[in-house]
Amino acid sequence: MISFIGRSAVQKMITLFFVSIVSFLIIHLAPGKPSQVDPMNPKFTPEMVERFRSEFHLDKPLTIQYLYFYRDLFTGRTVSWKDNQSVLLKIWERFLNSLPLFIVGTILTWTLSFPVGIRSALQRGGNFDRSSTFLAYLLISIPGFFFAYVLIIFVVTQFQVPVIGMETFGIGSTSPMTRFMDRIWHLLLPSVLGATAGIAVLSRYVRSQMLEVEGQDYVRTARAKGLPPDQVHYKHALRNALLPFVTMFGLILPGLIGGSVITESIFSWPGMGRMAYEAILARDYPVILTVNFISAVLVLIGTFISDLLYLVVDPRIRL
Amino acid sequence: MTDNDVLLSVSDLRIHFRSDNGLAKAVDGVSFDVGRRETVCIVGESGCGKTVTALSILGLIPIPPGIMAGGSIGFDGIDISSLGEDDLRTIRGNRIGMVFQEPLTSLNPVFTIGDQIGEAILAHEKVPQDEVHTRSVQLLKDVGIPSAESRLQDYPHQLSGGQRQRVMIAMALACHPDMVIADEPTTALDVTVQAQILNLFKELQKKRDMAVLYITHDLGVVANVAERVYIMYAGIGVESGRTAGIFQTPRHPYTQGLLASLPTRSKRGQRLSSIPGSVPNPARKPPGCPFHPRCRYSVETCRTRFPELCDYGDGHLSRCPVLYERRETGGS
Ligand SMILES: Nc1ncnc2c1ncn2[C@@H]1O[C@H](COP(=O)(O)OP(=O)(O)OP(=O)(O)O)[C@@H](O)[C@H]1O
Ligand SMILES: [Mg+2]
Numbered sequence: 001m002i003s004f005i006g007r008s009a010v011q012k013m014i015t016l017f018f019v020s021i022v023s024f025l026i027i028h029l030a031p032g033k034p035s036q037v038d039p040m041n042p043k044f045t046p047e048m049v050e051r052f053r054s055e056f057h058l059d060k061p062l063t064i065q066y067l068y069f070y071r072d073l074f075t076g077r078t079v080s081w082k083d084n085q086s087v088l089l090k091i092w093e094r095f096l097n098s099l100p101l102f103i104v105g106t107i108l109t110w111t112l113s114f115p116v117g118i119r120s121a122l123q124r125g126g127n128f129d130r131s132s133t134f135l136a137y138l139l140i141s142i143p144g145f146f147f148a149y150v151l152i153i154f155v156v157t158q159f160q161v162p163v164i165g166m167e168t169f170g171i172g173s174t175s176p177m178t179r180f181m182d183r184i185w186h187l188l189l190p191s192v193l194g195a196t197a198g199i200a201v202l203s204r205y206v207r208s209q210m211l212e213v214e215g216q217d218y219v220r221t222a223r224a225k226g227l228p229p230d231q232v233h234y235k236h237a238l239r240n241a242l243l244p245f246v247t248m249f250g251l252i253l254p255g256l257i258g259g260s261v262i263t264e265s266i267f268s269w270p271g272m273g274r275m276a277y278e279a280i281l282a283r284d285y286p287v288i289l290t291v292n293f294i295s296a297v298l299v300l301i302g303t304f305i306s307d308l309l310y311l312v313v314d315p316r317i318r319l
Numbered sequence: 320m321t322d323n324d325v326l327l328s329v330s331d332l333r334i335h336f337r338s339d340n341g342l343a344k345a346v347d348g349v350s351f352d353v354g355r356r357e358t359v360c361i362v363g364e365s366g367c368g369k370t371v372t373a374l375s376i377l378g379l380i381p382i383p384p385g386i387m388a389g390g391s392i393g394f395d396g397i398d399i400s401s402l403g404e405d406d407l408r409t410i411r412g413n414r415i416g417m418v419f420q421e422p423l424t425s426l427n428p429v430f431t432i433g434d435q436i437g438e439a440i441l442a443h444e445k446v447p448q449d450e451v452h453t454r455s456v457q458l459l460k461d462v463g464i465p466s467a468e469s470r471l472q473d474y475p476h477q478l479s480g481g482q483r484q485r486v487m488i489a490m491a492l493a494c495h496p497d498m499v500i501a502d503e504p505t506t507a508l509d510v511t512v513q514a515q516i517l518n519l520f521k522e523l524q525k526k527r528d529m530a531v532l533y534i535t536h537d538l539g540v541v542a543n544v545a546e547r548v549y550i551m552y553a554g555i556g557v558e559s560g561r562t563a564g565i566f567q568t569p570r571h572p573y574t575q576g577l578l579a580s581l582p583t584r585s586k587r588g589q590r591l592s593s594i595p596g597s598v599p600n601p602a603r604k605p606p607g608c609p610f611h612p613r614c615r616y617s618v619e620t621c622r623t624r625f626p627e628l629c630d631y632g633d634g635h636l637s638r639c640p641v642l643y644e645r646r647e648t649g650g651s
Contacts, residue, residue: 218427221419224377225439225490226412229404239429315474316428 008307012300019296024066027285027292034081034283056081056285069289078286080279087290090275095257097166098264098271102256104191109198116199117206118241122233124211132203139200148193148266155189163189165268190267194260206241213241246313250306254298257291325393326498326530327353327376327415332390334371334380336601343601345371347554349390353498358524358531360541360562362577363551366598369534370420372551373502375400376532377417378407395497413443416491420503422484426475432459432486433471439493458489461526463519481512488519498530499523506536517543538577542566547634550574553599553609560635570629570637570646572614608638616641 034056044052053059057068072078078087120129139147155163168182213219214237222236261273272291279287311317334346346368353359363369374380376392378399392400399410411417419425427435436455440446446454452471459467462485475483484504491499501520505513521544524531533544541548541562548565550558550573558571569575576594596613599605605612611621618641628636629643637643 217419217421217424220374220379221425221487221490222427223379224411224417224419225493226408226410226442227438228408228442231438231442236427236430240427243429314429315431316476 008304012304016296016300020070020293021066023289023292024069027288028062028065032283034285069286073290073293078290080284080287082282082284087286090287091272091290091294094270094272094275097269098273100187101191101194101269101271104187105194105198106252106255108191108195109202112199113202114206117203118210118238120203120207121210121214136200136204139196144193144197144262145266147196148263151189151193163267166270190263190269194263209244210237210241213237216240243314246309247306249309250302253302253305254295257295257298324354325352326355326395327532328393329376330391332372332375332392333388334375335386335388337384337386338602341602344554344604345601346375349551349554349556351549351556351559353530353532355497355530356528357547358533358545360545360548361532361534361551362536362538362541362548364536364598367551368554368601369551370502373417373500373532373534376500377411377415378402412439413494414497416496416499418484418487418491418499418501418504421507422480422487423507425487426483428475431471432473432475436486436490436493439490443494458493461492461523462489480508481516484508484516485519492523492527495527496529498532500532500534502534503536520544539581553604554601555609556638557610558637561633564633564635570631570635570642571639572616572642573610
């Protein structure tokens with residue numbers, strides 16, 4: 001066990017090292033420059049461009065730049081090229097904004113997909129299965145942004161509630177209770193929207209997984225023993241059907257930092273996804289690279305958690 | 320055998336499956352009886368409907384795609400083919416135990432052996448946990464698993480194929496059933512292990528006073544275990560009778576072919592014969608006698624008329640009128 005953790009940690013560090021090199025190279029070798037050092041930018045004189053270049057170490061070879069960047073990152077000194085603010089602080093603020101969206105969305109996705117998928121599988125071909133299949137395909141095929149606008153129009157016209165942003169503008173002076181309810185209300189639509197596609201896909205996956213397991217020999221054995229249907233389905237079948245989802249569970253971690261560009265843009269939500277997107281447009285290298293690095297770390301931690309979980313739930317896997 | 324001694328009585332069972340290329344008549348007219356404490360074999364080539372027959376006794380055929388197209392199954396005076404799920408459950412594992420063909424996949428990989436055996440007991444009897452434990456240990460000992468106590472904590476993947484099949488047998492015996500159905504219990508195992516499992520069945524049958532319905536494709540094991548034999552071909556019963564009678568004077572060309580293809584001491588050094596052709600697809604069975612395309616005695620009527628059962632006395636029945644007539648005119 002200890003050796004597994006140790007080995008895994010070393011492997012993941014090596015992976016992380018290569019990820020850092022590759023992402024650094026991709027960003028620096030991609031066409032385009034930050035506007036501050038673009039010689040075509042009429043706002044800046046050649047002297048100013050030169051000053052920026054040396055300040056950002058852009059005049060040094062890539063290897064040196066790489067070392068500078070990761071030195072700054074690990075000492076927490078990285079600043080955004082756009083506004084000279086600490087990158088980690090910016091990310092932290094945005095992260096706090098995205099977090100409620102992520103948590104509510106994830107909870108909705110995971111708590112709804114499983115009951116729906118399992119019930120569809122157990123009543124295969126029945127009314128519930130058919131309507132949930134229809135709905136799932138509908139939600140998968142309608143583009144998210146379109147669905148979002150339909151939802152917004154519906155909510156705004158029916159309930160006269162503004163749904164854009166994280167809270168109603170100027171609400172700061174009212175009672176905490178009103179503020180809280182306002183927050184919740186603003187949270188609802190984006191997280192439901194963010195979760196719908198996930199629910200549609202995941203419930204289908206749960207259904208097919210459950211159907212596959214229901215056809216296994218050991219489920220037949222359970223029935224041949226005379227076990228009641230609940231025990232056959234929810235003990236023997238479900239326990240096996242859940243195994244692959246344990247792997248997925250570790251992989252939701254990177255979603256913490258990814259955020260959703262589309263949902264956040266539609267609802268003017270000041271979250272991580274939009275920050276990263278804007279940083280890419282502005283070629284704000286430090287922000288992009290930091291977000292990239294943190295998500296790589298989260299992916300690796302996520303896979304590590306998956307491995308550990310698998311170890312716990314599948315007795316066939318031993319170290 | 321009087322009616323009172325008959326434990327299981329299957330008559331004219333027909334199980335069909337709806338499939339993309341038509342109706343597959345997997346079982347299409349099979350009848351057999353199993354007496355109390357009797358061992359009966361069902362023999363037939365792969366795909367002839369043995370597993371489907373066995374599963375239908377316990378109501379384990381998935382419907383749909385399966386269809387119970389006819390026949391009835393009586394068990395100890397109850398018509399179990401008309402029972403609902405809840406009533407069937409009181410029979411499954413309790414009065415009839417079942418051992419499957421594939422020991423490797425028939426145990427649930429994520430639960431311990433002890434859990435799976437204990438659960439078989441608890442499904443039908445309300446007993447305290449420590450009694451479940453002692454009974455599980457005893458069951459494992461009965462089926463010949465060494466250090467039974469510690470084995471209960473093992474998961475299926477920690478056991479060999481033969482041991483897993485022993486665990487399956489232990490599970491089937493958990494509630495002292497009146498009958499055990501063993502569906503090719505040795506097919507997936509090594510030859511040496513096969514013999515051990517076969518002996519285990521013989522031993523348990525005697526010790527526990529139970530009936531055994533032993534399904535196999537290997538006529539070789541039949542002489543070893545069964546008092547009576549039913550031969551199946553393409554979903555129908557073609558010949559049945561006492562084991563000795565069938566081995567001495569097989570009355571159906573298919574049985575004769577099967578026996579001729581068995582390696583025996585007297586045939587040492589000779590080439591083994593085999594039956595030409597192969598089992599028809601259950602969705603595209605030939606009309607008339609399903610065996611006629613492979614039969615060297617086939618005559619014109621075999622192509623069109625479904626053969627009736629011919630009685631040779633002493634319970635020996637065969638579905639080949641052609642050979643039956645020859646016998647009466649002294650032809651054979
Ligand atoms: N669930 C099912 N759906 C459709 N067809 C089926 C189903 N189960 C069995 N069959 C068909 O019924 C026929 C008989 O199958 P069965 O498993 O009873 O053969 P078997 O005699 O047990 O063969 P083997 O010796 O290989 O185990 C096969 O042709 C099979 O394709
Ligand atoms: Mg079979």
